[in-house]
Amino acid sequence: MNGRIYSVESLMENISVAPPGKLQAMLGDTVRVTLKVEYMGPAIDGQIHVAFGIKGTIFNEDSGKQATIPISFNQENAYKWYTFLADVYIGGPTGTDYDLYAKIMSVPGSDIFTPYYMNMLDVLGEPTFRNFTITDYSKI
């Protein structure tokens, strides 16, 4: 938990739609994030920005683990569910307990944020080997 203690209330506040548990990825992987939102209004275009990072007082995005995708909504006179997929390339530093959030931006009004999803990703380094030698041999 990266030294942080969360109350049940704070967890419930931050997570309204619970994705599956923690994911382990390696540098160079791509993580596909599925997002849903209900929309009502005129036909508009916008963007979704998805980022892994560490949430403190603010959410410190990791510039190597984020993506921005274009989105479009049709004219809807009542709420309608929309689903979007965002592929996030995992670069930057390794680490554990990365948090996740996304926002809809470039639409009329202020940006729309998901809850913050805490401790969702561990990023391991690429497998490395060294000192590969034969140290002995004998009859068995």
Added chain:
Amino acid sequence: MDTLGIVVEETHGIAAGAFTKIVEIVAPSSAVAGATVAVTIKIKNTYTSTIGVSAVGVRDSVDRFIDWPSYNIPAGATHSFSGSFTMPNSACIIHAYSYYYGTDSAWHFDDEMAKNVSLSEVFEGTISKKELEYDGSRANIPAYDIPENNRGLVHIWGRNDMSDAQRMGIWWQVKDPDGVARETYAAWETWPYTGGGSTHEFIGGRFDLDKPGIWTIAVQLFMNPSDQVVVDDYYGNLCTVKSAIPEPTFRNFGVTDYSKR
């Protein structure tokens, strides 16, 4: 008239109506000057066999508008003879006469009837303005692109086109795009009535413009409450209502899944 071939033995001294009976004069009891007054004279053969019958219709002994048409009417049957005249600038009397064709090859007067036609006053008025009020705004009818879910209110002005004051009445019905009546309004104006050349505004009740599409209205303007006369009317579109598009609104934005590709 000699083509009929059906004759009746002439009986001297026979009373009018011996072989025929004028059953009815079908005509309006009143008409405005200059109007075409349609008249039908119904004559019944009261004899025991077919006879040749002719009819005459005269207005005020001046205008013979049914001028001796003839017909072989079977025994007991009734035949209609029709014609019309132009209503004069005064009341008039319609005189109807029936004749039968005798064995002497002559027509003989048989029955008569009369009917009065009074002169109707000509009422003249005009629907001079039509407006739709909605959301604090007004637009002439037919109005266009009214946002959905406003409250509508119809205003109709009737103008008295006569020289003296008249009491005007109104009736209208608003229908939504599905043809469902949404507002029906009827009223006679109260005293003092509208003077010659002046207008009176009728205001209906409010109704919800809650369906996109074409709304219609039927309007009739009346005068003369005791024998009401439609002096003007309008049947057409009230307005078009456009869908209300809500402001962009989002809810329940969240991540539902994520996985390595």
